[in-house]
Amino acid sequence: MNLYTHQDSNIWKTWVLMTLFFSLIIALGWAISLFYNDVTILYIAVFVAIFANIFSYWFSDKIVLRIHKAKPVTREEYFNLWNATENLSITAGLPMPRLFIVEDSAPNAFATGRNKEHAVVCVTTGLLQILDKNELEGVIAHELSHIGNRDMLLSTVVVVMAGFVALLSDLFLRSQVWGSGRSRNNNAGAFLLLIGLVLAILTPLAATFIRLAISRKREFLADASGALLTRYPEGLASALKKISLTSIPMRSANNATAHLFIANPFGAKVSGFHKLFMTHPPVEERIRALIKQL
Secondary structure, three states, rough: OOOHHHHHHHHHHHHHHHHHHHHHHHHHHHHHHHHHOHHHHHHHHHHHHHHHHHHHHHHHHHHHHOOOEEEOOOOOOOHHHEEEEEEEHHHHOOOOEEEEOOOEEEEEEEEEEEEHHHEEEEEEEOOOOOHHHHHHHHHHHHHHHHHHHHHHHHHHHHHHHHHHHHHHHHHHHHHHHHOOOOOOOOOOOOOOHHHHHHHHHHHHHHHHHOOOOHHHHHHHHHHHHHHHHOOOHHHHHHHHHHHOOOOOOOOOOOOHHHHEEEEOOOOOOOOOHHHHHHEEEEEEEHHHHHOOOO
16 A cells, blocks of 8 residues: 555545534434424534535634634745645645744644635744754655645534534533423333433433544545655654654644644644544654555
């Protein structure tokens, strides 16, 4: 298997997971609408999910930049960063994204924006302090790959969908607690209640695992694409190693945006059961994939 087949595999697996995600929303909406004997609930659930995704996608860059207090940079201020981004954008055939910086000693970077014409690449001051030229190019190539692979749309969709599934489940469970459901004095009603409760409890958990799985697949894909862009995977591998050795969490680390970063913004090293809830694959696996797929 080489980097090209690695890309194809991750793309295919990602869309399989997205199909499962949409299926979860439809299944949960169907169960709730069946329980209340009102198909309108299903239509509303699907419509609101789609609308929320469109709204979040359109304003995602502004929201994320404000959360992390990012500031725009100029060529004069950060010449090496600007030059690396400009050259790699030309190589990738992408418009040069707007560049932002976060004043934070934790080394990290992310890309956001609604499409390649309105994309943003943001890095921390800590990242610029510890990386050399080849390593910085590897990180920028990784972020440009997210832009080229249209990951911003996918990242926005999965986060909003996971949140919406959790909200829908919570509303259903609360309606049962307060007794607002329909009469369940017969076996059919009890059976429908059981289906609704099981789906309402398990679906948010399944949605979380799918969201995390998609985030991890996109990181592997961006690593592979970035290596193809620079033709020097050792640069990105070395950068990831340096970043992983710095356990400082970002001051503005946020669960809602953690999946956007090239590395876990909380800086914690986790293992065992906790790996299930990581937004990023272990750095060791990413480095092995970069080196062995050549």
